[in-house]
Amino acid sequence: MKKRAVQIRKFMLIDSAYKSRILRGDKVTTIRYGDYEAKPGSEVYLVITPSDTAVAKVRITKVEKKKVRELTNEDARLDGFQDVKELLRELSKIYGELHGDDEVTIIGFEVVKRFEDGIPLKWLKGLNYREPEEIARLYLENQEKLNLNRETDFILRRIYNEGLGRAVRTFGPKRVQQALLKAYHQLYAEGLI
Numbered sequence: 579m580k581k582r583a584v585q586i587r588k589f590m591l592i593d594s595a596y597k598s599r600i601l602r603g604d605k606v607t608t609i610r611y612g613d614y615e616a617k618p619g620s621e622v623y624l625v626i627t628p629s630d631t632a633v634a635k636v637r638i639t640k641v642e643k644k645k646v647r648e649l650t651n652e653d654a655r656l657d658g659f660q661d662v663k664e665l666l667r668e669l670s671k672i673y674g675e676l677h678g679d680d681e682v683t684i685i686g687f688e689v690v691k692r693f694e695d696g697i698p699l700k701w702l703k704g705l706n707y708r709e710p711e712e713i714a715r716l717y718l719e720n721q722e723k724l725n726l727n728r729e730t731d732f733i734l735r736r737i738y739n740e741g742l743g744r745a746v747r748t749f750g751p752k753r754v755q756q757a758l759l760k761a762y763h764q765l766y767a768e769g770l771i
Contacts, residue, residue, distance in 0.1 A: 586616035586685070588707050589623040589632065589699065593672075596658065597633060600689065605658030606639075607651070607686045609665070611673040614683035616641050621690060623702060631696035640686035647678035650758050656686070695743025701755055705762050708771065710754075714738035716770060717761045724764045726757075733757035 592600065592608060599605035616622070616638045623632040644653075645665070654665035670676055697710060705713060714737040717724065721731070733754055735747040745754050765771040 583613040583615040584610075585616060586622060586638070587620075589625045589702070590616075590636070590685070590687075591625050591627050594629065597657040600624065601634065601692060602619065603645055603689070605656075606688065607653070607656045607684050608687065609653065609669065610683045611669065611676065611680065612645070612683065613681060614641070614685060616685055622687075623697075623699075623707070624687075624689075625699050626696070629696070630699040631743050632699060632702055633693055633696050634689045635691040635693075636687040636688050638685060638687055640684070642684040642686075643688060643706065644682055644684060645678060646676045646682060648681045649682070651696045653684060656683070657684075693742075695741065697742065698751075698755075702759065704755070704759055706771075708762065710742045710758055713758050713761050713765070713771075716765050720768065720770050723768050723770070724761070726760055729759040730760050734761055 590608065596605055618638050618640055618700075621635050621637050624634040624636050625632050649662050649665065651661045654660065654662045657665055658664040659668065666676065669682075701710070714734045717734045718738055719725070733745055733749055734757055736748060737754070737758075743752070762771065
């Protein structure tokens with residue numbers, strides 16, 4: 579019985595060791611052991627583990643299946659490694675010993691938006707994968723239709739004007755998350771999102 583392909587729809591997990599390479603543009607693919615599916619052209623959040631924090635939104639540029647023995651130095655370079663030997667050493671650390679007939683999936687991507695302070699994955703899930711700045715913008719555009727308290731209003735204005743990181747540093751993560759959820763639910767109830 580063949581295993582079903584892993585679907586990449588909303589986010590893609592990446593080890594924190596690769597964060598700076600990706601944000602610099604030195605790593606534009608991720609090579610996964612097994613069968614993965616993603617739709618080229620779709621945008622997903624790049625989530626760093628183990629912190630489960632989105633650091634960027636990326637556009638999937640390609641999805642290619644290969645056998646391990648078919649990997650090239652070019653594949654390694656695009657994945658941020660010097661050559662295929664270095665790539666295979668790293669893949670073996672992650673997945674265990676790989677053999678020539680094992681299948682891997684190469685997922686190409688390009689960064690379309692960076693999140694300097696990161697966005698916790700659980701926040702994105704709670705906001706149905708809407709970004710905090712988008713929630714704040716929609717709130718400000720529709721505030722006359724919504725009934726939110728002064729503190730929530732103030733937090734959302736801070737997010738919109740100065741960014742999520744500044745709001746979290748000022749009000750703390752729990753209060754910011756609560757403000758975003760209140761706004762999201764009211765926007766949803768009014769059919770604005």
